[in-house]
Amino acid sequence: MQLTSLINRKEITPMAKAKRKPSAAFMKPMHPSATLGEVIGDKAMPRTEVTKKIWQYIKRNKLQDKKNRRMINADEKLKPVFGGKKQVSMFEMTKLVSRHLK
Template sequence: MADTKKNNALQKPMTPSSELAAVVGSGQLSRGECVSKIWDYIKKNNLQNPSNKREIIADAKLKPVFGGKDKVSMFEMNKHLAAHLK
């Protein structure tokens, strides 16, 4: 029964940084919701590398979130997102 009360870190409401808010909005959202919104943005703007779908190509809005990098892997992206959620 204790499992139902356990607060999942992915569901805890967090506040995005101003850089991340430019992509996902400024309201509080969980890490899971944030990742989902980022993926919606990536797909809507066709930012996946066609020859390597695991690679995300940063546009002007994503670059500050990705620490100024032009492209990051899916796994690296989550690390960058974590730094922008407080």
Template sequence: MATAPQDPKEKPGTDGKAARKPNAAFMKPMNISKELAAVIGSTPVPRTEVTKKVWEYIKKHNLQDAANKRNINADDKLKVVFGGKAQVSMFEMTKLISAHLS
């Protein structure tokens, strides 16, 4: 059984659908708590930028656990953001940060 020849301009695996648009909810600037502002700055930024800036802070201050890079060892500023926890996983971090966004 023969299949119809593909249009050479069309990429394999595409079916003519429009490109996926970014989610507007993630791009909406969020207000930041004083505790989180001490880490990333106080201007309202989208949720995606908050995560990027927290990771920049973690890497700049070498706060990733050497044995298990999925864990973050909090310094004094991050302990306040993380609810007093000295160490959190990267997955738990996003949940704890969201409490500081409004």
């Protein structure tokens, strides 16, 4: 009985959540190639910002496939970035774009 009363009186403090630190690799400014620069601009920016700008371009020009939204239809500016492919998946897109960053 004594043990139960000690457990009940014990104060439980919640653990403080640790803030996530952005990865230095993702935040390092990268220079886009001339081909990619036509789509997002030629200013150096982190990979996360590159991806955001590409998605803005895709949505602004309505390049997502209407049936399968995970597929992106390349226009004349994106086709060279996507290695000449007419359509790529959103997951393949990041791999293809990384080739155009230095």
